[in-house]
Amino acid sequence: NAGVTQTPKFQVLKTGQSMTLQCAQDMNHNSMYWYRQDPGMGLRLIYYSASEGTTDKGEVPNGYNVSRLNKREFSLRLESAAPSQTSVYFCASRLLAGGDTDTQYFGPGTRLTVL
């Protein structure tokens, strides 16, 4: 099992450019999440998908959109990148079949710089 995979690993964008971050999991998990991590701020939830076919806003959704393409894949799109979106982005997945102690697994992250 590859677990949670993310592409790309690194990206540099100019202000105003768009891009999509890809995430896939092969653990048959129901829920998937996108976080950003900034120094001193911890992980902040951008969007999540509790199950296939649903998506909801997290703590910091402005400037982002998501698509839960199928059970395996959950993508994050920046329509018009801004320097404030420079961050490390982590995708995660969790089984969420009723167990509160389900482990949440993270992908390796995408390091995004917006100039």
Place this chain on the structure above:
Amino acid sequence: RKEVEQDPGPFNVPEGATVAFNCTYSNSASQSFFWYRQDCRKEPKLLMSVYSSGNEDGRFTAQLNRASQYISLLIRDSKLSDSATYLCVVLRSGSARQLTFGSGTQLTVLP
């Protein structure tokens, strides 16, 4: 006030030392609690869940005090490989069932 608060450190301790990290959470309806470990420039990984009665996993002991809304992690006989950032994580109650992460406590174990 942040929902989950941790002392950011850094904690610099010699090999073999015992070190303790604390965490407080503000939502009294929080249901489940965890410690995650994050190595430099890597993804977070689950270290251990925290149970009401306290629990141990080798050199690691986690405690929960619901009345004080306080979680702790004790590491005994520190190893160089324990150097990392330790994230306190709380599961929100309700249908969202999202995890809320503290900003982490940085630990460096020195030879």
